Amino acid sequence: MADAVVLLSGGIDSSTALAIAIRSGHCCHALTFRYGQRHELEVEAAGRIARTLGAADHRIIAIPLGELGGSTLTDRSAPVPRGREPEEMARQIPSTYVPARNTIFLAYALAVAEITRSDFIYLGVSAVDYSGYPDCRPEYVEAFKDLAALATRRAVEGWPPQIVAPLLHLSKAQIIRKGIQLAVDYSLTLSCYDPDEAGRACGHCDSCLLRRRGFSEAGLPDPAVYQPGPER
Amino acid sequence: MADAVVLLSGGIDSSTALAIAIRSGHCCHALTFRYGQRHELEVEAAGRIARTLGAADHRIIAIPLGELGGSTLTDRSAPVPRGREPEEMARQIPSTYVPARNTIFLAYALAVAEITRSDFIYLGVSAVDYSGYPDCRPEYVEAFKDLAALATRRAVEGWPPQIVAPLLHLSKAQIIRKGIQLAVDYSLTLSCYDPDEAGRACGHCDSCLLRRRGFSEAGLPDPAVYQPGPER
Numbered sequence: 505m506a507d508a509v510v511l512l513s514g515g516i517d518s519s520t521a522l523a524i525a526i527r528s529g530h531c532c533h534a535l536t537f538r539y540g541q542r543h544e545l546e547v548e549a550a551g552r553i554a555r556t557l558g559a560a561d562h563r564i565i566a567i568p569l570g571e572l573g574g575s576t577l578t579d580r581s582a583p584v585p586r587g588r589e590p591e592e593m594a595r596q597i598p599s600t601y602v603p604a605r606n607t608i609f610l611a612y613a614l615a616v617a618e619i620t621r622s623d624f625i626y627l628g629v630s631a632v633d634y635s636g637y638p639d640c641r642p643e644y645v646e647a648f649k650d651l652a653a654l655a656t657r658r659a660v661e662g663w664p665p666q667i668v669a670p671l672l673h674l675s676k677a678q679i680i681r682k683g684i685q686l687a688v689d690y691s692l693t694l695s696c697y698d699p700d701e702a703g704r705a706c707g708h709c710d711s712c713l714l715r716r717r718g719f720s721e722a723g724l725p726d727p728a729v730y731q732p733g734p735e736r
Numbered sequence: 737m738a739d740a741v742v743l744l745s746g747g748i749d750s751s752t753a754l755a756i757a758i759r760s761g762h763c764c765h766a767l768t769f770r771y772g773q774r775h776e777l778e779v780e781a782a783g784r785i786a787r788t789l790g791a792a793d794h795r796i797i798a799i800p801l802g803e804l805g806g807s808t809l810t811d812r813s814a815p816v817p818r819g820r821e822p823e824e825m826a827r828q829i830p831s832t833y834v835p836a837r838n839t840i841f842l843a844y845a846l847a848v849a850e851i852t853r854s855d856f857i858y859l860g861v862s863a864v865d866y867s868g869y870p871d872c873r874p875e876y877v878e879a880f881k882d883l884a885a886l887a888t889r890r891a892v893e894g895w896p897p898q899i900v901a902p903l904l905h906l907s908k909a910q911i912i913r914k915g916i917q918l919a920v921d922y923s924l925t926l927s928c929y930d931p932d933e934a935g936r937a938c939g940h941c942d943s944c945l946l947r948r949r950g951f952s953e954a955g956l957p958d959p960a961v962y963q964p965g966p967e968r
Contacts, residue, residue, distance in 0.1 A: 567799055572844075574851040597889050603850035607843040607887050611836055612804075618835035619806040638892045647886050651879040655839050657829050660870045 505529040508624035509617045509665075510559070511609055512536050514549030515695045516715060517671055520679050521628030522557050523686035524670045533620050534559040535613055539605075540570020540578045545703050549694035556689060565612060575602040577697060584697045586708035590633075590717075593710060597636045600697055600710065606639035610648055610667075617665040618656045625652070626668045633676035633718060635710045645669045676718025684724065691727035704731045737761040740856035741849045741897075742791070743841055744768050746781030747927045748947060749903055752911050753860030754789050755918035756902045765852050766791040767845055771837070772802020772810045777935050781926040788921060797844060807834040809929060816929045818940035822865075822949075825942060829868045832929055832942065838871035842880055842899075849897040850888045857884070858900045865908035865950060867942045877901045908950025916956065923959035936963045 508530035512518045525532050534554040538547050547564060554562040570578030576599040577584065585598050606629070613625045629640040638644060645667060653664040671679050683690065695715040696705035705712050707730045719726035740762035742754045757764050766786040770779050779796060786794040802810030808831040809816065817830050838861070845857045861872040870876060877899060885896040903911050915922065927947040928937035937944050939962045951958035 565800060565804075568797060569847070572847050572851055574847070597892065601889055604843055604847035604888055607846055607883065608840070611839040611843040614839055615801065615804055615806070615836035619804055638889060639887050641886070644883075644886045647879075647883040651839065651876075651883050654873070654876045654879050655871050656836055657833055657870060660829065 505531060506624060507531045507533060507620050507622035508626055509533045509535055509613045509620065509622045510626040511613055511628065512550045512554060512562070514546035514553060514693060515711070516676070516683065516690060516693050516718070517628035517630055517679060519553045519557070519628075519688050519690070519693050520683035520686070521626045521670055522553065522559060523683055523688045525624070525626045525668075526557055526559070527686055530624060532559045533616060533622060534562040535616055536562065536564045537569075537609060537612070538564060538566040540568070542577060542580050543694065543697050543699055545699055546694045549692060552692040556692060563616065567608070569602065569605065569608060572603065576600050577602050584709050586706070588710055588713065593635050595636070597638065598710060600635065601637050604639070606637075606644070607648070614652060614655055614665065618658055621658070623663060623665060624668055625665050626670065628671050629669050630671045630674055630676070630679060632674060633714050635714075642672055645672060675721070676714050677721035680718050680722045680724060695728065700731055704729045706731055707733060737763060738856060739763045739765060739852050739854035740858055741765045741767055741845045741852065741854045742858040743845055743860065744782045744786060744794070746778035746785060746925060747943065748908070748915065748922060748925050748950070749860035749862055749911060751785045751789070751860075751920050751922070751925050752915040752918070753858045753902055754785065754791065755915060755920045757856070757858045757900070758789055758791070759918055762856060764791045765848060765854060766794040767848055768794065768796045769801075769841060769844070770796060770798040772800070774809060774812050775926065775929050775931055777931055778926045781924060784924040788924060795848065799840070801834065801837065801840060804835065808832050809834050816941050818938070820942055820945065825867050827868070829870065830942060832867065833869055836871070838869075838876070839880070846884060846888055846897065850890055853890070855895060855897060856900055857897050858902070860903050861901050862903045862906055862908070862911060864906060865946050867946075874904055877904060907953070908946050909953035912950050912954045912956060927960065932963055936961045938963055939965060
């Protein structure tokens with residue numbers, strides 16, 4: 505079976521995308537970035553997921569994206585937004601947006617696909633229950649597909665990597681149900697943008713809110729461990 | 737005037753692109769990568785060029801691209817091709833090709849453009865006198881333009897960065913003549929893929945051959961310092 509590069513952050517979506525790629529029979533090269541994110545603990549979660557689901561290997565690439573600035577996700581001196589309503593998420597790109605992050609991740613994925621001779625690149629973006637990031641939208645994914653068809657030696661030689669975004673039109677609840685079918689252990693994932701040192705989730709950032717709502721809508725218990733607070 | 741991000745390697749093409757961007761009146765943010773290239777001395781050349789031409793600032797970003805492998809340009813244990821004829825360069829992608837390099841560089845340029853609120857991104861690729869790299873071709877640049885129009889917050893807000901490749905259809909001789917008009921001091925540039933420790937060029941790699949032929953066709957002396965050898 506063909507090899508696939510899978511972008512793996514350690515959250516629900518990318519873990520489910522990895523499970524789908526593996527179930528599709530691919531030999532999967534998981535790819536995670538340490539980019540100065542405040543929730544760097546997600547890199548450990550990605551390692552647990554890659555091992556548990558059976559990725560062939562797991563590359564962790566350290567890149568100085570946070571140093572460029574422009575995001576509360578990489579600037580620990582600024583708070584991340586909390587308590588945003590779904591309508592607000594759909595309307596306004598939040599301060600946790602990291603400039604050009606998915607383009608940078610996908611560009612590295614192109615390089616890894618070239619080196620591993622992978623015919624597929626999986627990414628777990630969803631444009632349904634999401635934070636309004638520009639580089640998670642279907643039209644963005646389409647544009648990257650067109651670029652990938654031209655960008656590399658393998659593309660020129662007739663083997664352009666196919667960009668696969670299997671969750672693009674799924675709600676968080678649908679993603680979770682699919683992952684459960686594929687035996688993803690979501691207790692190993694980390695979604696929170698602002699976990700404490702013990703790795704407990706804040707429960708109120710966009711990512712926690714989307715996760716909690718997803719499990720609720722799926723009618724399933726959320727195995728994440730949350731920090732104690734007034735709401736629980 | 738609008739700000740511009742300019743990808744600057746320290747060679748002839750990107751230095752000329754910077755001169756064109758500055759002459760166009762842009763406030764220029766030069767961007768150079770230390771990516772494990774064997775000719776890392778080009779980063780110093782880029783610094784000299786950025787200062788001399790008057791870039792507003794110069795970011796040098798260190799990225800672990802060489803560690804991924806797949807190129808003799810980042811693997812010092814393998815030789816770079818020497819003495820290739822123009823026809824061969826046009827026909828065959830050489831081992832100095834670095835997987836997805838321009839896509840990675842342009843992805844970072846998108847991030848810097850977002851942070852600096854730049855409306856333009858300049859890159860000095862040419863598809864005339866070049867080594868046959870897939871990510872220097874006009875169709876590749878077009879595809880990246882389409883991606884850039886969708887990828888960032890500023891794009892969504894109505895300010896997509898314009899990708900400008902002013903040298904795309906120029907020969908090396910034409911590029912050099914243009915640079916001379918704009919007072920680029922080519923003695924400050926480094927083209928060679930395999931310079932010695934003193935920074936002297938090998939004279940025989942693709943990049944040296946293209947440079948030497950360019951100056952010859954332009955009828956101008958090449959100010960590069962070459963290593964002593966049988967041919968000079």
